[in-house]
Amino acid sequence: MKFYGRAWERKNLSRFYARNDQMTALVYGRRRVGKSELIKQSLRETDIPSIYYECRQTTELNNVESLSLLIAEKYGYPRLAFSGMEEVLDFLFQQAEKEKLIVVLDEYSYIRDTVKGMDSILKALIDQYKDTSHLKLIVCGSFVDTMRSLLLIQNPLYGRVDLTIDLKPMDYYDSSLFYRDFSNEDKVRLYSVFGGIPYYNRLIDPALTMKENIIELVASPGARLETEISMYLRSEIAKMVNANEVFDALSKGYSRYSDILSQSHVSSGPTLADVLEKLIRMELVRKEAPINDEHNRRKSGYYIADNLSLFYYRYVFRYSSQMNVMEPETFFDRYIKADFEETYVPKIFEEICRQYLIRQNRLGRLKEPFEKIGKYYYDNPKEKTNGEFDIVTWDPRGYTFYEAKFRKTPIDRKMVDREIAQVEQSPLSCYQYGFFSRSGFADDVRQVITYTLEELFEAEG
Secondary structure, three states: OOOOOOHHHHHHHHHHHHOOOOEEEEEEOOOOOOHHHHHHHHHHOOOOOEEEEEOOOOOHHHHHHHHHHHHHHHHOOOOOOOOOHHHHHHHHHHHOOOOOEEEEEEOHHHHHHHOOOHHHHHHHHHHHOOOOOOEEEEEEEOOHHHHHHOOOOOOOOOOOOOEEEEOOOOOHHHHHHHHOOOOHHHHHHHHHHHOOOHHHHHOOOOOOOHHHHHHHHOOOOOOOOOOHHHHHHHHHOOOHHHHHHHHHHHHOOOOOHHHHHHHOOOOOHHHHHHHHHHHHHOOOEEEEOOOOOOOOHHHOEEEEOOHHHHHHHHHHOOOHHHHOOOOHHHHHHHHOHHHHHHHHHHHHHHHHHHHHHHHHHHOOOOOOOOOEEEEEEEEEOOOOEEEEEEEEEEEOOEEEEEEEEOOOOOEOHHHHHHHHHHHHOOOOOEEEEEEEEOOOEOOOOOOOEEEEHHHHOOOOO
């Protein structure tokens, strides 16, 4: 299958390989985000010899034997006998004294759990061969906390990692390349369910409709991804009940800490704080402070960052009993269809528009590059009201307000005037306004910046 996206990461790995001296790279990110495929693709794009080894959740001896077999196949040797992982890696560092060699230790946390002092072993070998070897060592893993700990000052490997790639989910544009034959509207809907995880997007069948793909992959008993989220959570969280409670509250739209605590059945504030912190580290939840008050903890909100998790808890987890006794299409039409189209997708569309602005900003295509993007929160004590604008940017000239509408009818002048009036009644001082529209614009609205759905999916130059 064709490889999509990850241009920045591939470029950095290419530069990493091209260096003549010994170097170490750390590649990590949540499960299914595409770390292994990225590394394999980068190896296909270089002529430097490589050994790719996926560590196993088994004994040290078993891992040693498996890696030894790869080495024997690589160099045409009879199978070599090594006493432990340190001896195997020492052999590879020595081999790289003769010629460049790339060695990948994927799922490093497994071997780290098995071999006592594994980090110290790597540190000693890196230091020993730093002036003589040309080895390019890539350490890769999915347990984000474990992999990040390798960068801490108290870890033996501190200061010995030359390249760090914290691989994030793809944005809406790169994700849409997996299902390029669908309409732009359905690309928005598919992204709203499967997000930026390449593994999920590879499963989308172009021969099926958008609705059929959602039913086949997640919204039916025994669907391919029906248990994906719960399995991922169980791999890293001991008390699933608390995680389910938090996700359920977040999926209903509760974002403030106090609201999550009152709406869920988590036993205490400290327990909730622990669960949220764990989910943030797993990159399933994000904490977002308003752009105009970044240090105000009270105004910060918590949001499900992974689209499949959001869809799962909003529809599948909540209505699992109904789903298990109903015909899948009937279940979709009764419990998903209306809310999905009228509330769920329009909210994700706002995130897509935010990603579009970031993408254009990075490419230098905005007339006035912004330095911040986020939500704008305001209080009006006099009127005893408060509110929030979802897409606001800040640059040296001031704020720009954006409104995103995923609706069947075009945006007209009255709607623009109404949105601008709402902004003017708040403390938000804008110097320009922008509007995103699924269905285009009915009237002349040249006084504001306009973006159509087609522009969001135009091929990059």
